[in-house]
Amino acid sequence: MKPMTTPTPATPLIPLPLTIARALTTAGAALTALSTFLAWTWTKAFPGNLTVTGYPGGLQLLTLTGALLTLIQLLATWNTPGLRWLSPTRSHTPTTYLAAGTLATTWYTLIAISVQLGGLANLEPGGYLAAAAALLTLAGALALPFERRPTHAARTPLPPPRPLPAWAEILIIAAAFALALSVLTYGIGTAYGELFTGFLLLTGFATAALFAAGLITRLSALTHKHRNITVTAAFIAAAAFPLTQDTDEYTLIVVNILIFSTVALGLNVVVGLAGLLDLGYVAFLGVGAYTAALVSGSTASTLHIHFPFWAAVLTGAAASLVFGVVIGAPTLRLRGDYLAIVTLGFGEIFRITVGNLNGESGPSLTNGPNGIPNIPDLAIGNYNFGEKQKLGFITLNPFANYYLLMLLVTVLVVLVFSRAGNSRIGRAWIAIREDETAATAMGINGFRLKLLAFALGATLAGLAGTVQAHVAYTVVPEQYVFAGPVPPNSAFLLAAVILGGMGTITGPLLGAALLYLIPAKLQFLQDYQLLTFGIALILLMRFRPEGIIPNRRQQLEFHEPTTTATPPAPKAEAQTS
Amino acid sequence: MTTTSDAPAAPLLAATGVTMRFGGLTAVRAVDLTVHPHQIVGLIGPNGAGKTTFFNCLTGLYTPTEGTVTYRGTRLPPKPHLVTTAGIARTFQNIRLFANMTVLENVLVGRHTRTKEGLLAALLRGPRFHRAEKTSEERAMELLEFTGLANKRHHLARNLPYGEQRKLEIARALASEPGLLLLDEPTAGMNPHETRTTEQLVLAIREKGTAVLVIEHDMRFIFNLCDHVAVLVQGQKLVEGTPDTVQSDERVIAAYLGTPLENPPGDDTDPTGDAT
Structure with missing residues (x-):
């Protein structure tokens, strides 16, 4: 294979000869890795036991991982046999990112120790060594030729990958999913906030490194080629999650993440495809949840009826659909900001109305602020979701049952999103988002299609709501606010869509997972949560306006080189054929 | 209502007495226009003459205050998407x-x-x-x-x-x-070469059986292509006919260039400077 023509290297931030820079980085990374085997502090008061000399523990493991990844990535850019595939772009940027990630994780650990235990005196020499070595690594990495705009570097056409047999490619996809699942499981399973912060820092930088190294581009080329296998692998990886858990503790978190991300994906139909800014979307989730609660046979329900699950789901989705049409029909004639204000109002009206339907200030339906508690567990035939179920060798805990059910709902919503989005209707939605006047001049009935998007979004949220009612065992009006500490709420849903990437499938799923996990894991953020998210969103809009996972279209939009570049699509086609 | 001499069959598009008022301003006043199948019809006029407003009335973006628009004998509903469904497609003056x-x-x-x-x-x-x-x-x-x-x-x-x-x-x-394509200044901002290419394109569209109604400022473009030209000035149709008739009509020249001053500027005999 011909060596890749490196993208024009910018002058490194620290001027050093290349050989010295490389040596510095290597030595620094190796030293950092070694330092994790030393004690960083002398007391066990800091969680994770960093006092042992001989093997790393807790946050030290993250530093070790970061240091090793830096080393491997640097070796890969050196054309080390066997590692070359790790760096298709041959750029030094991923090394720099990883070094920065290692530094961030290490220094965060050391600062957290000093702050929590009261002073630098709590650090052992191993800690100082780690701090110095991590700094050395980054200094070395910054002396390497650095590509300032990594997004561009990732977009310069890569050399064609070495042809692999189909089974090897499938194996790579499977390995990638297994890796992603284990990283995610580790993140969800982090036992204390400090470890989660360290994890977030390292994975953040590592993800940036993966993009810069071109590995994501390579992987997406593979997944594009084996689309069905990828989808199956993703589903299996997701379905396998409960098997990695012994208790229900983290499964409950993941069920809630799934609910949150499914609703976010439903909102993505409305916001991402049709471009309708809906600030009261959580109300549709509420309609679905309340409907399901009312017909669940709960003792607190004012309607003393018990629908079977399938009927409850249909009723909940239908109720949301009706609400969607009733709200949409008068308001969708408005454009832009006006629609946002009206939907914001509708969201609040829903919450307040539900709070007042208590028999005193209104008809007795929802028990007012007390909500509907004691929603019984779901049962399909003899299969009770609330009990441990044994299927062959597999034991499924209650929340694992709900998790698998919710996963099916998510798959359904993903299917609806992708199929609707990639059709005549989806194109019409995007056309309306782009230019409504031109769209109507093309024969698109703007109002009708906007109403369709609104109703579809509402139905999907209602569907998720029916499951949510059973998972939470209780519904109260305060779950469905515009902005609050616990997702899902309207503001967080919108943030998940924008953070993840509008108009994509994986974007809102990832965005929702992050927005759920971060407040759940970092308890100290509670008071500053909205502030932090505000700042995070502003930073995101400044540096990556297309979201974490960009829509192919939006990636072209925001990062198109000045000249009309060769589009990626024909290349992908050539690979499929 | 003028009918063109080379009209072979029933008109494709017939606008009768189309008037569009915005409050006190009458942007288009009682304009009649017919387009026959396989015709290329030009609509010219100085800036602000109401050409685009007239287009918007045809395509349902505006509901004309008075007058009717029929396409293949049926009256067009004032909804853009229904107009397109009926068979009239358009482009926009500023690309959309x-x-x-x-x-x-x-x-x-x-x-x-x-x-x-x-x-x-x-x-x-x-x-x-x-x-x-x-x-x-x-x-x-x-x-x-x-x-x-x-x-x-x-x-x-x-x-x-x-x-x-x-x-x-x-x-x-x-x-x-579409059976009729409305082009709103298709060559605005183009260089002469691109304009010639667009001319070829419009002729090819006619070959495919689609009639064309075009607004344009490029007179060469209009007179090369059109079978029939209508001139709109201050919301009213001034002249209509073959390119040759329109080209030689003094009123058209006056509308575009103005009439010669009776008292040229600098002539201090008449301080009011009475210009038309």
């Missing part, structure tokens, strides 16, 4: 592409009225859905070949050079299989 969609997708959107697959079909993806998508794509590709944009089908519309954006807008309008 779907900037963040690809070239191919833009043309596929133009196919909206000629396909029927709804949400349910899209979700179930039956064989009919696949067939319809395939036909749409083939048809769209044909149009891209026709306008010479086929090799740019995966580009974002916003990244096309100006001239090609104009062409794409025409391709998108043609995708709705």
